[in-house]
Amino acid sequence: MVAVSLRAAGVAASAYVRRPGQRLPCLFRRAFSDDDDDDDAPPPPARVALAQVRSTMNKTENMAAVSKCAALASAGGASFLCLPECFAFMGQSAKETVEEAEDIFPSRAPDGAPRTGIIDALRSFAVEHNLWISAGGMHERTTCGEEKVFNTHFVLRPDGSLAGLYRKANLYDVSIPHRGIDLRESATTVPGSLGTVLVRDTPLGTVGLTTSYDVRFPEMYSALADAGADCVLVPSAFTVPTGAAHWSVLLRARAAEGQCYVFAAAQVGVHGPRRRSYGHSMAVDPWGEVAADAGGYGGLQRVAR
Numbered sequence: 001m002v003a004v005s006l007r008a009a010g011v012a013a014s015a016y017v018r019r020p021g022q023r024l025p026c027l028f029r030r031a032f033s034d035d036d037d038d039d040d041a042p043p044p045p046a047r048v049a050l051a052q053v054r055s056t057m058n059k060t061e062n063m064a065a066v067s068k069c070a071a072l073a074s075a076g077g078a079s080f081l082c083l084p085e086c087f088a089f090m091g092q093s094a095k096e097t098v099e100e101a102e103d104i105f106p107s108r109a110p111d112g113a114p115r116t117g118i119i120d121a122l123r124s125f126a127v128e129h130n131l132w133i134s135a136g137g138m139h140e141r142t143t144c145g146e147e148k149v150f151n152t153h154f155v156l157r158p159d160g161s162l163a164g165l166y167r168k169a170n171l172y173d174v175s176i177p178h179r180g181i182d183l184r185e186s187a188t189t190v191p192g193s194l195g196t197v198l199v200r201d202t203p204l205g206t207v208g209l210t211t212s213y214d215v216r217f218p219e220m221y222s223a224l225a226d227a228g229a230d231c232v233l234v235p236s237a238f239t240v241p242t243g244a245a246h247w248s249v250l251l252r253a254r255a256a257e258g259q260c261y262v263f264a265a266a267q268v269g270v271h272g273p274r275r276r277s278y279g280h281s282m283a284v285d286p287w288g289e290v291a292a293d294a295g296g297y298g299g300l301q302r303v304a305r
Contacts, residue, residue: 046203048080049073052281052294054269055090059100062088063121074129079158079203081129082265084281085137085151085212085237088118090271094188101139101149104165123160130158132202136235136265137168137211148190153211153235155199164199166209167192170217185213194220196227205230208260212236215250215264218257225258232260237267243278248290256288268296 051069055062066087073081091097102117118138126133133156140152151168169192171185197209208224208231215221215234224232232254238247247266255262261284268279279296 046080047076047078048082048204048263048283049076049078050263050265050281050283050292050294051081051083051087052266052268052279053084053087054271054277055084055086055088055267056271057089057091057096059089059118062090063118066122067125070125070129070131070133074131078131080132080134082134082233082263083136083235084265084267085153085235086139086267087136087235088138090237090267090275092272092274097139097188098147098149101141104138104140104152104154104162122156126156126158127160132156132158132163134207134209134233134235134265136233137237140167142190144190148188150192151185151189151211152192153209153233155202155207155209163202164197164207164209166197166211168211168214169194170214170220172213196220196223196229198224198227198229204261204263208232210234212238215254216246218254221254221258225260229258229260232258232262234262234264235266236264238278240276240278243280243296247278247280248282248293251282251284252288252290255284255286259286261285266294266296268294 053065066083070081089100091100104119122133122135135156136153138152140150142148142150152165153168154165155163157163171189171191199207199209206228208229210220210232212235221232234251251262251264264282266279266281267277270276279294281294282290283292285291
């Protein structure tokens with residue numbers, strides 16, 4: 001296992017990343033034995049950057065923060081940048097969320113000129129900084145006739161091409177009055193189809209795609225591991241109460257159960273009068289150990305080993 005520097009939006013941490021081609025059973029050899037029966041020279045380590053941002057209703061400022069994260073990731077030698085859920089826009093109402101949704105696939109304006117927006121900006125960041133980018137949770141326009149969106153997690157290659165796409169299937173409909181939580185994602189979002197979405201041949205090996213609330217459904221992660229995922233991405237915007245109670249334990253459980261790495265980029269801080277996010281962008285190894293924790297809401301800035 002290789003120490004990897006993670007740096008995004010001024011928050012530093014470090015994690016461990018599986019070398020491409022490394023077999024998971026060697027984790028147990030590392031844990032219980034000093035023997036190393038692999039005489040081959042190891043391939044170069046991969047570096048992954050986990051962004052931790054505080055998105056608002058201002059898309060321009062949000063994408064400027066993403067641009068900064070991409071530059072920091074590249075400067076730190078990362079080949080893969082993970083963005084959190086709602087990285088481009090965090091609305092305060094269902095109407096705003098629907099109005100600000102964009103297309104994932106290329107489209108053109110009525111005059112024939114290419115449209116510009118979130119996807120175009122991310123492609124330019126990927127190309128400029130030679131990065132794989134996990135864009136974890138963008139509001140995508142639907143064609144189903146409803147005034148709703150998809151919550152779409154997609155991955156771009158360093159040439160800007162689309163490597164994979166997953167539309168969030170498990171929507172966050174939770175009401176906990178005594179905790180001040182009453183969120184209905186289904187009011188704005190159409191669920192995607194359940195299934196395993198893998199992106200292969202990345203610097204991190206085979207990557208499984210999930211989003212936020214999915215982490216509460218272990219069978220989804222077991223299916224990804226069974227399908228060959230070396231690591232799973234969990235871009236999120238957990239609330240402060242649920243994050244404090246469950247964030248770390250859920251990520252650690254999914255990693256240990258699936259014997260794969262889990263990388264979870266997170267929103268942090270106050271987004272508006274009705275929404276705060278827990279933060280703690282986190283990397284967890286297949287043993288269930290937290291290898292990196294970027295700190296969270298409330299002023300904590302912890303730098304892990």
